[in-house]
Each structure stands twice: as C-alpha cells, then as structure tokens.
Amino acid sequence: MTRKLDNDLILRAAKRKPTERRPVWMMRQAGRYLPEYRAVREKADFLTMCKTPELAAEVTLQPVDIVGVDAAIIFSDILTIPEAMGLDLEFVSGRGPVFHNPVRNDRNVKNLKTGIMPEVEYVGKAIEETARQLDGRVPVIGFTGAPWTLATYMVEGGSSKHFKVVKKLLYSQPDLLKSMLDKLVVETIEYLDMQIQAGADIVQIFDSWGGILTPEAFKKFALEPVRTIVEGVKTRHPKTPVTVFSKGARTHLPSLAATGADVLSLDWMIDLGNAREQVGDKVALQGNLDPAILLTDPAIVETETRKMLDCFGNGPGHIVNLGHGITPEVPVENAKAFVEAVKRYRV
Amino acid sequence: MTRKLDNDLILRAAKRKPTERRPVWMMRQAGRYLPEYRAVREKADFLTMCKTPELAAEVTLQPVDIVGVDAAIIFSDILTIPEAMGLDLEFVSGRGPVFHNPVRNDRNVKNLKTGIMPEVEYVGKAIEETARQLDGRVPVIGFTGAPWTLATYMVEGGSSKHFKVVKKLLYSQPDLLKSMLDKLVVETIEYLDMQIQAGADIVQIFDSWGGILTPEAFKKFALEPVRTIVEGVKTRHPKTPVTVFSKGARTHLPSLAATGADVLSLDWMIDLGNAREQVGDKVALQGNLDPAILLTDPAIVETETRKMLDCFGNGPGHIVNLGHGITPEVPVENAKAFVEAVKRYRV
Numbered sequence: 078m079t080r081k082l083d084n085d086l087i088l089r090a091a092k093r094k095p096t097e098r099r100p101v102w103m104m105r106q107a108g109r110y111l112p113e114y115r116a117v118r119e120k121a122d123f124l125t126m127c128k129t130p131e132l133a134a135e136v137t138l139q140p141v142d143i144v145g146v147d148a149a150i151i152f153s154d155i156l157t158i159p160e161a162m163g164l165d166l167e168f169v170s171g172r173g174p175v176f177h178n179p180v181r182n183d184r185n186v187k188n189l190k191t192g193i194m195p196e197v198e199y200v201g202k203a204i205e206e207t208a209r210q211l212d213g214r215v216p217v218i219g220f221t222g223a224p225w226t227l228a229t230y231m232v233e234g235g236s237s238k239h240f241k242v243v244k245k246l247l248y249s250q251p252d253l254l255k256s257m258l259d260k261l262v263v264e265t266i267e268y269l270d271m272q273i274q275a276g277a278d279i280v281q282i283f284d285s286w287g288g289i290l291t292p293e294a295f296k297k298f299a300l301e302p303v304r305t306i307v308e309g310v311k312t313r314h315p316k317t318p319v320t321v322f323s324k325g326a327r328t329h330l331p332s333l334a335a336t337g338a339d340v341l342s343l344d345w346m347i348d349l350g351n352a353r354e355q356v357g358d359k360v361a362l363q364g365n366l367d368p369a370i371l372l373t374d375p376a377i378v379e380t381e382t383r384k385m386l387d388c389f390g391n392g393p394g395h396i397v398n399l400g401h402g403i404t405p406e407v408p409v410e411n412a413k414a415f416v417e418a419v420k421r422y423r424v
Numbered sequence: 425m426t427r428k429l430d431n432d433l434i435l436r437a438a439k440r441k442p443t444e445r446r447p448v449w450m451m452r453q454a455g456r457y458l459p460e461y462r463a464v465r466e467k468a469d470f471l472t473m474c475k476t477p478e479l480a481a482e483v484t485l486q487p488v489d490i491v492g493v494d495a496a497i498i499f500s501d502i503l504t505i506p507e508a509m510g511l512d513l514e515f516v517s518g519r520g521p522v523f524h525n526p527v528r529n530d531r532n533v534k535n536l537k538t539g540i541m542p543e544v545e546y547v548g549k550a551i552e553e554t555a556r557q558l559d560g561r562v563p564v565i566g567f568t569g570a571p572w573t574l575a576t577y578m579v580e581g582g583s584s585k586h587f588k589v590v591k592k593l594l595y596s597q598p599d600l601l602k603s604m605l606d607k608l609v610v611e612t613i614e615y616l617d618m619q620i621q622a623g624a625d626i627v628q629i630f631d632s633w634g635g636i637l638t639p640e641a642f643k644k645f646a647l648e649p650v651r652t653i654v655e656g657v658k659t660r661h662p663k664t665p666v667t668v669f670s671k672g673a674r675t676h677l678p679s680l681a682a683t684g685a686d687v688l689s690l691d692w693m694i695d696l697g698n699a700r701e702q703v704g705d706k707v708a709l710q711g712n713l714d715p716a717i718l719l720t721d722p723a724i725v726e727t728e729t730r731k732m733l734d735c736f737g738n739g740p741g742h743i744v745n746l747g748h749g750i751t752p753e754v755p756v757e758n759a760k761a762f763v764e765a766v767k768r769y770r771v
Contacts, residue, residue, distance in 0.1 A: 239751065244716035248724055291714055292695050327675055328694060347675060348639050367638055369591035377595055404586065 082278070084215045087148045091279055091318035091339045093361050093394035099386065100147040101419040102218070103412065104322075104342075105402030106140040107152045110409060113139050123168050127153050133203035134210055141215055143409070145416050148216050148279070151204050151272070155222030155283055158264055159231050161196035162189045172235070179234035181242070186257045194267050201275035208276035219277030221268055223284035223323070224261035224302035228254065240289055247294060258302045266309035273314050281320040281342065282306060288325015295329060304336040311337055320363060324401065327352070334359040345400030349389040361394035366415065368399045371407040375414035382418040391424055431562045434495045435625055438665035438686045440708050440741035446733065447494040448766040449565070450759065451669075451689075452749030453487040454499045457756060460486050470515050474500050480550035481557055488562055490756070492763050495563050495626070498551050498619070502569030502630055505611055506578050508543035509536045519582070526581035528589070533604045541614050548622035555623035566624030568615055570631035570670070571608035571649035575601065587636055594641060605649045613656035620661050628667040628689065629653060635672015642676060651683040658684055667710060671748065674699070681706040692747030696736040708741035713762065715746045718754040722761035729765040738771055 082088070086100035109115055114136050117126065126132045133152045140146050156174055160166040165177040180186060190196075200219075208217050230236070232243040247254050269280045287299030307319050321333055322342035333341050334356040343352055343364035352362055370381045382397075389395045397419045403412060429435070433447035455461055461483050464473065473479045480499045487493050503521055507513040512524040527533060537543075547566075555564050577583070579590040593601050616627045634646030654666050668680055669689035680688050681703040690699055690711035699709055717728045729744075736742045744766045750759060 239716070241716060241719060241751065241753065244714070245719040248714075248717050248728065249720045288693065291692050292698070294714075325672075325693075345638050346635065346672075351639070351675075367591070367595075367641075369586070369588060370595050372588055372592040373596045381595065404588065406588065 082213050082216055084147055087216055087218075087396055088278060088318060090394060090396045091320070091361050093358065095393050098423065099395050099397050099419055101397040101416050102146040102148040102150065103140070103144075103399050103403045103415070104150075105404075106144065106146055106150065106412075107136045108403060109405035110403055110407040110412060111139055111143060112409070113143060123154070124166070127157065127203075128199045130199060130202040130206040133199075134206040137203070137207045138210055141211070144412050145420070146215070148218050149207060149211060150218040150220060150281075151200065151207060151277070153200055153203065153220070155220070155227065155285075156230060157197050157200060158193070158221065158261065158268060159227050161193040162191075162260070162264065164231060174230060175235040176231060177234075179242075180228075180231045180257060181246075183253060186253060186260070189257070189260055191260060191264065193264055194271055197268060197271070200268075201271050204272055204275040204277055216278035217276055219269060219272030219275075219280040221265050221272075221280070221282055221306075223282050223287065223299065223321075224258045224265065224306075225287055225290075225299040226283065226285045227261055228257055228298075229286045231257070240286070247298060251297075254298060258298060262302045262305050262309075265306050266313075269306070269310045270313050273310075273317050277317070279318045279320065280310065281322060282338075284321070284323040284326070286325075287323045287329075292328070295326070296332065299323070299326075300329065300332055300336070303333075303338075307337040320396075322363070330355045340396060342396075342398065343400060349385065349395070353389065358394070361396060362389065363396040363398050365398065365400040368401050368403055368407075371399070371403060371411045371415060373411070375410055378411050378414040379418040382415055383422060386419065386422050429560050429563055429625070431494055432625075434563055434565075434743055435665060437741060437743045438626060438667070438708050440705065442740050446742050446744050446766055446769065448744040448763050449493040449495040449497065450487070450491075450746050450750045450762070451497075452751075453491065453493055453497065453759075454483045455750060456752035457750055457754040457759060458486055458490060459756075460490065470501070471513070474504065474550075475546045477546060477549040477553040480546075481553040484550070484554045485557055487759075488558070491759050492767070493562070495565050496554060496558060497565040497567060497628075498547065498554060498624070500547055500550065500567070502567070502574065502632075503577060504544050504547060505540070505568065505608065505615060506574050508540040509538075509607070509611065511578060521577060522582040523578060524581075526589075527575075527578045527604060528593075530600060533600060533607070536604070536607055538607060538611065540611055541618055544615060544618070547615075548618050551619055551622040551624055563625035564623055566616060566619030566622075566627040568612050568619075568627070568629055568653075570629050570634065570646065570668075571605040571612065571653075572634055572637075572646040573630065573632045574608055575604055575645075576633045578604070587633070594645060598644075601645060605645060609649045609652050609656075612653050613660075616653070616657045616666075617660050620657075620664050624664070626665045626667065627657065628669060629685075631668070631670040631673070633672075634670045634676075639675070642673070643679065646670070646673075647676065647679055647683070650680075650685075654684045667743075669710070677702045687743060689743075689745065690747065696732065696742070700736065705741070708743060709736065710743040710745050712745065712747040715748050715750055715754075718746070718750060718758045718762060720758070722757055725758050725761040726765040729762055730769060733766065733769050
C-alpha cells in the first residue's frame with residue numbers, strides 16, 4: 078500500500094526519524110468514553126461491530142475526528158483469531174469474553190482450525206473501508222494478540238485472575254502448549270500480512286499477560302512466539318513498522334528490543350528515561366501515561382503528561398500513548414487535554 | 425521475648441548467617457488447601473477465626489505439624505488494622521473483603537480512629553497462644569499489610585481490578601492520601617511492636633499493590649511508608665528481623681533493600697540470582713516458586729523447586745518460599761513435596 082499521508086508522524090517516530098512534534102494516540106481510543114461510540118454500540122453488539130466493516134470504520138475514525146489523535150487503530154478484538162480457529166466466543170455482560178469450548182487437551186489443540194484467513198476477512202475489509210474514509214489524513218494501525226495472551230483466554234475459557242489452568246498446562250504439558258502457540262504463530266503472521274495488504278501502515282502485537290510468567294517461561298512461551306511473528310512479518314513487509322506491547326514485561330526490555338520490533342510499547346510501571354537507557358537506540362518507545370490520570374481533570378492531565386514527556390528526554394523515537402487502554406469513565410475533555418498537551422509540547 | 429528455639433533456621437537465614445540447610449515456609453500456609461483447616465473453617469467464619477486466639481493458634485500450627493514448614497505465620501488478615509480504625513469489614517462469599525464505609529474524603533480520613541491497639545489485642549493473644557503451643561519448635565512470624573495496600577482496600581471499599589478510585593485520589597489529592605498513609609504508619613509500628621512483644625520472632629510487611637504504581641508514585645506512597653515502619657520497628661526491636669514483600673516491585677529491589685529491612689520477599693517474576701546481583705549482601709532473599717507449580721504433581725514440584733534453589737546459588741541468606749500465597753486447589757502432597765525438596769537439597 079503506498080498512498081500519500083498528510084500526517085505520517087507516527088511512522089517516522091517508529092523509525093526513530095525526526096518529527097516536528099511527537100505523535101500521540103491512545104490504546105482503546107475507539108471506546109466507551111466517547112458518547113459517539115456508545116451511540117453506535119447501542120445499535121449493535123460488540124462482535125457485530127467488529128464484523129461489520131462500515132460500523133468498525135465508523136468508530137475507528139471517531140477519535141481522529143473528535144480527540145485529534147495522530148493515528149487510527151482499527152476497531153477489532155484480539156479474540157478474532159481464536160474464534161476463527163473454532164472456539165465459540167461470547168461476550169457476556171459483566172464477565173467479559175467467554176469461550177464455551179476451551180482448549181484443554183491434545184485433541185482440542187489438534188482440532189484448532191488452520192488457514193483461517195477467510196474467516197477473518199472482515200478485519201481486512203474494515204481496514205480497507207477505514208483507509209478509504211481516512212483518505213490519508215492519518216495512518217491506520219492494525220493489531221493482533223500475542224500467542225501467549227491468546228492461549229490464556231483459549232485455555233482458561235475467558236478472562237482470568239490467577240491463570241491456574243493455563244499455568245498448570247504450561248508446567249505439566251509444555252510441549253502441548255508449545256504446539257498450540259506454534260499454530261497461533263502461523264495464523265498470526267498471515268493475519269498481520271492480510272492487515273498490511275488491506276492498508277494498515279503499522280501493526281501492533283498486544284501481549285497482555287506475558288508479565289505473569291517467570292523469566293524462563295516468559296522467554297519460551299511469550300517472547301519466542303512474538304519474535305517469530307515479527308520475523309515473519311518483516312520478511313514480507315520490511316518497511317512496515319511493528320510495535321510490541323508486553324504489559325508487565327519491564328524487566329525484559331532488552332530481549333523485547335532484540336525481537337526485531339521497531340517500537341516497544343510500555344506500561345506505566347517504568348520510567349521512559351530508564352527504559353530508553355536499557356534499549357538504547359535499538360527501538361522507538363511508545364507510552365506511557367498511567368491511564369488513571371485521565372480520571373482527574375485537564376490541568377492535572379497536562380502536568381502529568383508533560384512530566385512523562387520530559388522523562389523521555391530529547392531526541393526522536395517517542396510515540397506518545399497511555400500505558401494501557403483508556404477506560405470508559407474518562408471524561409472526553411481529559412482525553413482531549415492529553416492529546417493537546419502532547420501537541421503543544423516542544424522538544 | 426527470649427525463649428529457646430529448637431529450629432531457628434529462618435532467623436539465621438534472615439541475618440544471612442550460615443544454616444545446615446535452607447529454611448522453608450509458604451505464604452498462606454494456614455489455608456484452605458488443608459482439610460484440617462477446612463474442618464475448623466466449617467465451625468467458624470473467617471473473622472471469628474482471626475479473633476479467637478484458640479482457633480487462630482490451631483490453624484497456625486497445622487502446617488507445622490502436617491507439612492513440616494520451618495516457621496508458623498500467625499493466622500490473621502491484613503485488614504485487621506483498617507477495621508480497628510473504624511471501617512465496617514465484611515467478607516462476602518465470592519467477592520472477598522468489603523468495607524461498607526470506604527474512605528473517600530477529608531472527613532473520612534479525619535474520622536479514622538487512632539490508638540487502636542486495644543481493638544487488635546486479639547492478634548497479640550493469638551500469637552501468645554501459638555508460641556505457648558509451639559513451645560520453641562519453630563519461630564513465629566507476625567505480619568501486617570503495608571499502608572499503601574491497606575489504603576487501596578480502604579478507598580476502593582474492597583478488592584479492585586483497576587484501582588481507579590484510589591488512583592484518582594492519588595493524582596488529585598496526594599496530600600489527603602499522604603495523611604491517611606501517615607495515620608496507618610503510626611498504627612502499624614505499634615501493631616508490629618505488639619506482635620513482637622507477644623512472641624513474634626520475625627515480622628513481615630505485605631505490600632500487595634505497590635507494583636501497580638508508577639516509579640514516582642511507588643517511592644512516595646508505597647516505599648516511604650514502609651521505610652518509616654521498618655525504622656520504627658528497628659528502633660524498638662533492633663534484633664527482630666523484618667521482611668518486606670512487595671509484589672510486582674521487581675524494578676525497585678535496590679530501594680527496597682535500602683529501607684533497612686533484613687529480608688526481601690520476592691514474587692516469581694524475577695530470577696533469584698538476578699535479584700541477588702541487584703541487592704548484593706545487603707539483605708536476605710525470600711521466595712520465589714510460582715505457586716501455580718504446586719498445581720501439578722510431586723515430581724514436577726521437586727524439579728522446579730530444585731531449579732529455583734540452584735538459581736539462588738551458594739551462600740547464606742535464602743528463606744525458601746513461594747512467590748505468592750498457596751492456593752486452595754493445591755493437593756497437600758504437592759505442598760509436602762515442595763517442603764521435602766527444600767529439606768533434601770544441599771548447598
């Protein structure tokens with residue numbers, strides 16, 4: 078996809094090239110804090126929105142128009158892949174995602190469908206529609222869940238607090254878990270490839286749960302699959318930046334930087350300056366305001382945002398973001414205050 | 425309290441003195457995985473057990489007798505202090521602890537009771553009864569919650585996933601939060617003093633939620649109160665070892681070691697060898713097997729436990745433990761396999 082972009086700040090920052098100011102977007106920026114989002118959500122359930130390109134594109138564009146962010150992340154969910162592999166997904170109100178047929182044994186893993194791109198074609202269509210409507214105003218971000226994170230949902234059967242089932246599997250049948258992760262890696266490379274072909278200018282891999290593993294297990298079950306995916310995507314699309322967000326992985330930054338990713342997205346539990354010392358000029362950094370700060374007021378948001386920007390220091394390679402997704406209770410004026418504070422900031 | 429101990433391994437290891445073998449105990453070792461515990465629990469609710477010295481002593485001794493651990497941690501709860509300060513505590517089945525009158529504003533903080541030792545005298549009595557029944561077989565561990573962790577429950581009104589209320593308070597009214605923490609610090613020093621006078625040979629401060637803070641907030645709201653408590657306890661009881669467990673604080677080990685604590689208790693997300701490099705010979709280390717390993721079988725428990733012991737390396741100063749509390753589903757034979765693996769291990 079080569080099309081002219083009016084604003085390519087995020088793409089330049091991802092490659093650590095100079096920018097006039099730092100680019101900014103927010104994880105979960107197409108979300109419930111926006112009244113305009115809630116209006117669409119009233120007409121359709123979450124999965125229907127993901128699977129209807131016009132609706133997905135509509136909410137994907139909202140934060141660009143309303144909040145003024147520098148990129149549009151496609152409205153979708155990390156669980157599209159497990160669902161397409163044969164898991165029966167339902168979003169249960171007050172409980173989150175539920176898989177009614179979790180993966181627990183050898184047969185379950187064998188039965189996972191492969192070659193599932195036709196089943197997730199709707200994501201490509203949503204990206205195409207988004208890119209068409211954006212018409213080059215800002216880049217489109219595609220994304221996927223990391224295999225380990227997907228595996229936690231697939232094995233636990235949904236969200237989890239202590240991850241007992243998947244950890245028991247990890248320690249008792251590491252080869253079975255590995256074979257499941259291998260299947261996920263193959264599909265994920267195809268998935269990101271498809272998204273890039275559909276118009277994604279940069280892609281992000283979300284590993285929400287690598288941080289709950291021991292260092293040894295992290296390397297084997299969280300990091301290695303991500304590394305293979307980055308390699309696979311880079312082979313096909315050497316110019317498309319790849320971002321890795323590994324929540325709670327603040328002691329693994331050098332290993333994450335060595336995956337070949339262009340950008341590491343950080344949670345708020347580490348200082349950007351400290352992170353930068355650890356990874357040097359190997360990667361750009363994304364993040365990392367504590368999203369809870371957006372629950373306060375515009376003045377506090379501005380002060381804390383400036384502190385975070387100061388903490389990164391000078392030089393290129395900072396894509397400003399939150400350390401995690403924006404939450405539904407955030408007043409829109411606070412989200413705007415965050416974006417405005419970044420846009421006003423110089424150096 | 426000077427009484428003769430038959431087994432003082434944990435006390436020597438806490439001071440980094442040589443021991444014949446490494447001592448071992450488990451966080452939440454007096455708990456639901458033991459049928460004998462469940463039998464007592466059937467007769468009395470959780471808070472009644474805490475407040476009845478005979479019942480508390482009975483379950484405190486169970487893991488010493490049944491599993492063979494090298495220390496008895498008093499059966500109690502970190503929320504005893506907030507309750508005594510005037511919060512209406514209830515343990516709601518399936519939901520955990522609930523405070524019906526959470527602390528949200530200036531008036532709430534002012535109304536927190538001080539000088540509450542008479543209200544928590546039952547903890548001292550339980551320790552006395554435990555020490556009497558143990559008769560020097562193993563040391564008694566006293567404990568408290570860290571002020572920041574207590575504050576999260578007091579402000580949120582119970583357990584929390586995203587800590588939005590307390591974080592909003594932290595960012596909008598830091599002085600109010602600080603004054604609340606100051607009150608908790610004063611009571612906590614008295615509380616640990618009382619426990620030591622009653623017979624606790626070593627005390628542990630549990631900070632479950634420091635790890636969710638930014639580095640700046642961690643220093644101010646989690647670390648500093650703990651440092652003041654360690655200092656206060658050490659002034660009164662210079663010989664009693666103090667352990668600090670700060671879950672998720674693996675990037676703060678040097679600061680935690682500088683609090684004056686004798687022992688840092690670690691979660692499983694960091695290698696013991698790596699942790700040791702960071703803190704040098706300043707403190708002993710406690711931990712840190714992933715408690716999920718106890719869900720497997722005795723052979724895997726033994727293998728993984730030996731790996732963890734190898735990882736610490738040679739030399740004194742290792743109190744073996746889990747990286748977090750033992751969970752109810754653990755088969756007793758696996759808990760025993762953990763303890764036995766440590767006892768058999770040499771070097």
